[in-house]
Amino acid sequence: MLVRAVELGGDTTFLNGVGATLEAWATGLALACALAIPLGLLLGSVPAAAQATRVLIEFLRPVPSVALIPLVSLLLGAGSETTVALVTYACVWPVLFNTVYGLGETDPLAKDTLRAFGFGRLAVLLMASLPSAAPFIAAGVRISAATALILAVVGEILAGFGEGLGTFIAQAGMATDGTRDVLAGVVWAGALGLVINLALTAVERRLFPWAPEHRGSRA
Template sequence: MTRRGTRFVRGAAGIAGAVVIAELATRFGPFDPDDVPPASTVLLRAVELAGDGEFLPEVAGTIRAWLGGLLLATLASVTLGLVLSLTPWLNNAARVVVEFLRPIPALALIPLAIVSFSSVTQSKMSLVFWAASWPILINTLYALRDVDPVAKETLRSFGFGKAAVLLRVSLPSAAPFAATGVRIAASVGLVVVVSTELFAGAGEGVGGFLMESQSGGGRPDLMLAGAVWAGVLGVIANALLVALERRTFRWHTAQTLEAA
């Protein structure tokens, strides 16, 4: 069996084991099945939601805000990282600002986003943009800082300018680490967009569905089924980004495997 097949089998076994443990905990453990439905019931509801004409548009709304904010964060953060790395004095001046702003949670900015933007989608995108920007920016800055100085000096010694060194050495070396930052930011952005929908989504998106499923007496099975969908979105996004990284940066993957 190939290495990829082995990883898939182990992942599937891990998921199956988690489902079995959750099923046993609700049916024979301390949890009341009325409060915490069995895993089999939750999975059945999740499958049913796949054909729900009202739920799928909510998922699409969450994906639009999530991917829109992530794309803007990627473009802005990589560009800013390049600018800061090329201007050391600006990098030193901005470092304190970055470290001050980075710990501010996106959810604390919900009131500001609601006031600043006319639509809920724009508010969600702005918060995803805020939360996703920091992992990408930090990874880009550290990656550019750790580019092999010998490679850069070698290129300069042959008469290449700053732009050529950036395009031929710095960017190729930093790109895999910036891509890792995007993958981390994707998970962070998904958490932020669903949380924003829970607190201020006006019934929109997956988070709005989770909130509405608890109103009117509550449907914990539907709520957990919606949460399963949020988890599935995260798994799919991570798998796609990992596959894109391996395809785009094959040379980096080969070096990593060789070092391991």
């Protein structure tokens, strides 16, 4: 299995499929961040907005992304658009709630000091709340990155055609002697998840060395 996984590293067709999976992963994650971070800043800083959207958010949040695959496939077709849509939906929630939580952890003294010097709500948000929430947002992105990779591969497996790591696994599973390829594909999926998590963790440590979890790891 491991030998076959290494062999696949020299297969151009396989690597193109991995690239297609990573493209869907990155696109969906980027769209989720573009939606969730501004929305989280709004909900975390405007209580009326949070109250008005609470029912809708609490209704949508428990819906598993996998359960939406048939519906999204009917609307968008069984292609990369479906995978990106599923990844985006699944990744919105960790980033959104980490953003809201991070805003709630902002030091009240810092905000009161800025207000005392005449800064408005937007300035307080950008100068105090957002920097304080940034480590939490980064943690949400890291959590979402793992979820995005899972959804990207699962979406491709269920589609069963086109390019992608999941497609490779699905097609190998239908072959009579494809067990080794299936397991090798799973090894690649796990390796990609590990590399992505390590890379994002390293970025967090560099950008936010003052965060408690990173202070402990640097000691």
